[in-house]
Amino acid sequence: MIGVISWYLFSLVLAAVNLPLAYAAMKKLPSRGVFLLRPLGLLLWGSIFWWLTSIQLLRNDLASQVTALMILLAINLVVLSKIDRVSFFNWIKENKNLFIRAEIIFLAGFVLMAVVRATNPEIINTEKFMEMAFINAILKSPGFPPLDPWLSGYSISYYYFGYLLSAMLIRITGVSSSVGYNLVAALWFGMTAAGAYGILWDLLSLRQAGTKKTRAVGFLKKNKAVLALLAPLMMLVMGNWFSGLDMVHARGVLPAEVWKGLDIPELTKEPTAMTIKPQRGGWSWWQASRVVQDRTLDGRAVEVIDEFPAFTFLLADVHPHMLSMPLVLLAIAEALNAFTGGWEGQVRLGKVVIPASGLAIALGVLTLGGIGFMNTWDFPFYLLLMGVAFMLYRARTAGWTIARFWELVGFGVLGGVLSVAAYLPFYLSFSSQAGGVIPSLAFFTKGKYFWIMFGPLLLLIFGFLVSKVKRISKPSRMSGLWVTASVFLVLFVFGWALGLLGTQLEATKALLLGLQGATSAGELLKDSLLNRLIAPGTWITLFLLIWIGISLLFEKVRAPHAIKTNGDEDALEQSVSVKPMVFVLLMVLLGAILTLVPEFLYLRDQFGWRMNTIFKFYYQAWILWSLAGAYGLIMLFEPKADGEAQDRWWLLALIMASLLAGGVVLSEFGAQKLGEFGTSALDYLMLLPAVIAAAWMIAKAWQKDWRRLMGVVAVFGVLVGMAFPLIEGWNKTNGFNPARGFSLDGKRDFYLSAGDEMKAAEWLAEAPIGVMVEAISDTGGSYTTYNSISTFSGMPTVLGWVGHEAQWRGGYEEIGTRQADVKELYSTSNWEQAQIIIDMYNIRYIVVGNTERNTYQVDQNKFDEHLVKVFESPTVDIYEVKP
């Protein structure tokens, strides 16, 4: 509890300190970035600390962190001295509700996730060990780059900025790292929720300021604060449609052929019992992140990850894609700020004039660079978003000329270079696992998977876009068609040409054919194309989405030029005003590009297939589309004229029916075995939301209110998406009734099962730094509890999870013979032999515990005879090698 309070209070301080900077930099955002003050503070504080420690002006300790905070405070005081302070303080007074709202949203998210984590806090399974090891290693390292906890003598080769920020928070609040680990998930959830809310609130405020429809203005003014909650709801709470299907499957509604056709592993099996709530037990929540199924041409299934944020936070691995979310939202907010003219200003570099304010550029560079340092994959996407948003602002104010294109190119090059330069020491110590681009020929996402994955969001976006279609002029429609076709064609030609080239070169032929399960180039190219033509769902979906999106974009941004030549000043004024819809279209299109590219290309990593590319690209698409979808849903229901039919009673009825159905699912009826579908009254109760939704749709169709009809369909899609948090949130938390009570300590279980190991780790965490050695699993140890002592102490061990180390470093070169050497060190009876290994790796601490005894034939006598035992417990001893 004290941990939760201290984290909240410190994050509040961090937010407050950065207010002047956010106010000055985000000057055209209605919220001035108030909802993103915490991520901004963390980014700047972390960057200052990391830079100064990297160049050895600070140390990696608490006092230096405080010094970095003082520097940040000083920067903000300088900013405060430069801005109009009267306006600043007046703005704060006038917008105090905004601050209160930001705190409530953040706090609600933070506490909710803290409670969820407290039901299952254990740092075990998946990659939690790795993350804990990174955090503890950062806490233990004297400087930066931090020492690799699982490969002594090397620094971490991973985008570790998020772990650095986590470690900084843990250190400054004084909580133990195993508690801090879970608080990271909670804090990040709160920050992301507040950030998502803030961006939608800004979009709605811009809409409110930009529209002349009085009904819409009144509607937004009255409901904006509540409606903005849709953004965090859809981004962080809603899941894909898997859990909805899972319910249908569990109840045995559809014939087995349908499920076989769907070909999703857990759903092809017979339901374990005819129940309303799926009863698969165990890790039932896992399958929602494995919806997309890739197969090689010879029929082998390869794993593809399709996480979405609700799953991520439920799993609670503090992985880079989770850690980067608040920063990603900060980048989106900055892009929106650029789009609205918040970057207005000039920077002169000799004869070169950059038409943007220095502060905005600096913040943009730091944010993009921070994203690169935190989750490198995301960096180019948001560079593109920021660049295009800024270009659209320039086009709106300076007109469409070829100069805009060059500005975009300049932004991309300069922004990219500066963002990398802003965190250069990281890139110097980072060896990327990415090994180029591979054409995705055999692998593609079938339409059914694409819709199960993104269905709730696609319905929202399509509904919104289609409602605007009739406004698109023919030239814009045709231009949109050409551009969309060109994009598809270029990607197709590039992908297939790369495939052709790859299969002709001896160096890559075997790799390419082997990876995609083909025996010849012809088979690969031809069969891959045929397979796609048989299942074109994703292509069609994305084609339509991009076509409509681009056409609408053209319609919106072309207008000023056309109107200008006509001399219609009123129309011109209207056209150059900020249109939030244009920015929403940008997010839709970027999301579409992110999901389209992996249909043709993917990044080569150690696995060799699309697993990580789909994971990282789809994840960002979810973030962008959830914001766009939430905005779109509001627009679908925004009143346009007086006397328009109100839908609040329909909505209320639907919500009540859904709550009732949800209650049934979670009650004892949910687990009750039933007969054939339709034989129980519960079945009809469960159908009630669908019936109400259908009735609502019919009413809208009767009124020929097609816009809201699409809205109702979209709402129903969202309700199906809510099945994931309902069912799997309940499963993961055991109905918020944890067997061993609530706790945030991730080591709780280890104290019972491996208490001596934990004590040894605690001892080592306090001991002076040196290389330690502990057992390595014969199979590499990934995803197991091997290396628990280095994980929880942060002390660098000779070798940890072998597979992961190889993955981070792109091979086994650095690992060398370590695995065998460690085995030899423990097993040999020859002290001279052991001494050679000790000297080779400069080992200071040797751990001998149950793990070592179970893994090797340990000869402990040699250590007793020649070394000093510095830690002793019933099952674990630590020996120290003295110089």
Place this chain on the structure above:
Amino acid sequence: MQISDNEKLVEKNHSLFVWFLLAFLVGLGLRLWRLSDMRFTLAEAQIAQGAWQMAMGDASGLPGNMSYAGLSAFLFFLFEPSYLFARLLPVLLGSSLILVPWFWRDVLGKQAALVLAFGMAIDPLLLSFSRQIVTPIFVLAGLAWAVTALKNKRPALAGSMLSLAFLGGYTFWVVALVGVVVFLVWRKHGQFEFPSNSYKAKTFLKPFLTSFFVSLMLVGSAFLLCSEGLGGIGAGLVELGQLFGRKYEIALYQPIMVALAYSILPLVFAVWALIDDLRNHQPLKNLPFLIGWALSVLLSMLLGRRDLGMLVFAAVFAWLAAAGRIAHILEQGSERREVVLAVTLFQIVILGYIQMVSGRLVSSAVNSQDFQFALFAVLAGVLLLVISTVLVGMGWSRQVGGQALQNSLLILLIFLTVGLSLRSIRSQQESTSLSLLAGPIVLPNNDIEEAVAEIDREGRADKTEISYDLGHLEQEFAWFFRQQVNWKSAKTDVQADLMLSENETDFSAADAYRGRNIVLFRTIDTNVVKPVDFLKTLLGEPLPSVSQNGILWVRLNLFTGAN
């Protein structure tokens, strides 16, 4: 030849400055006395070790007081680490305080400023903390000189002095916190007026801020010897934060008792002046200073959980409050000087008598016959004092009686105060005084190698005191030294085969240690000094000298299986 008024003034100022110089030399001399023989408290040794590491370019042991660490590291680098250099900077800064009143003589009055200077020179608290390493004297001196420089429009000096205070440890933040509160209260009640707009001018702010930041960088990095030392800029704030999580290691009453005992002279006259002002319906000029004193004592109670360092602020406030009154006593003339002198001498004798018998009073059991005799003797002395004052008042005038009493009290209290100060720097009392004010002590000697060699050879040592020479601290010991703070929590782990501490095994020179990891550790017995001891101190009695107040500290971890 006729001497102009201006020349007279210059001459007068010269002679006044000579007096200030004398006060400074007295203060400096007292502070330097036997400085290199002084023993380290545990906390002092840690911070000195941090400075020594900084001198070698290693910032791993940064203390909260970066002013000390940065400047001393530079000193160690220029010369060599020694006990003298380890304590030199606090001495110089503490002594420099004595000169500050010279620059405020126009505000305080010349005599009062001089009294203040002498008061700070001989004050036992200021003296003791000017000779210590864990001390807020950097904050006090830094702030005092910064404010003085501001008054005299010296922005560069003010900036650098402020940086010295800023880096001086957690006390700066306590003072800053109090300052902010006072500032806000003043502002809310509309009483705050910034002295001059010239302070806001760029011509002032630029050199002020430049000097502040440059000094911060230079001191923080020990003049670029250890760039990572800059991380220590936030160390004071960290120290403040950690303070709240620290348990009280000294009794809550101790700050009050020490503040009363060590500042008895200024407090008596400050309160006397306050009562006189109240009686005569005069403005209460010294009330703010007395409030400052009370606030400092309160903060010392709340925040000085391991030492009484915050009391230096109380001492300065006490002298500020009393300086005017004492100056007035020294300045005032009398119609019957010979009578006043005679009565003063008579009363000094009586006061001396009361002091002597009071010592017996507090050391006797309450129901004993000795106690009753002593009580009667004290009462008789007090009665004699009252009668003599009343009789003189009746015979000559009340003014003469009052003057005599004031004079005799002043003389007696000066003797007591100087006695306290001198005793605190005498070798017999030093460790007691230090440990009382600033925690456990590490006993110095320079024969660690000899002791270790002896244990290695004989399996035991013939010494019960082993410590280290700062300049020759081996890495092995240096490491443990940094861990010392966590010693108690780490004690359960097998760091050593044998641990000698206050409640465990008694240490004996005859014990055999060969082949074992040994940590010899003995903490101070905080229960030894009782409230009654402070009463004795008030009467000029020394604090009890307790043999086990010393800390025996060393880690002998050299037997790694050899033999």
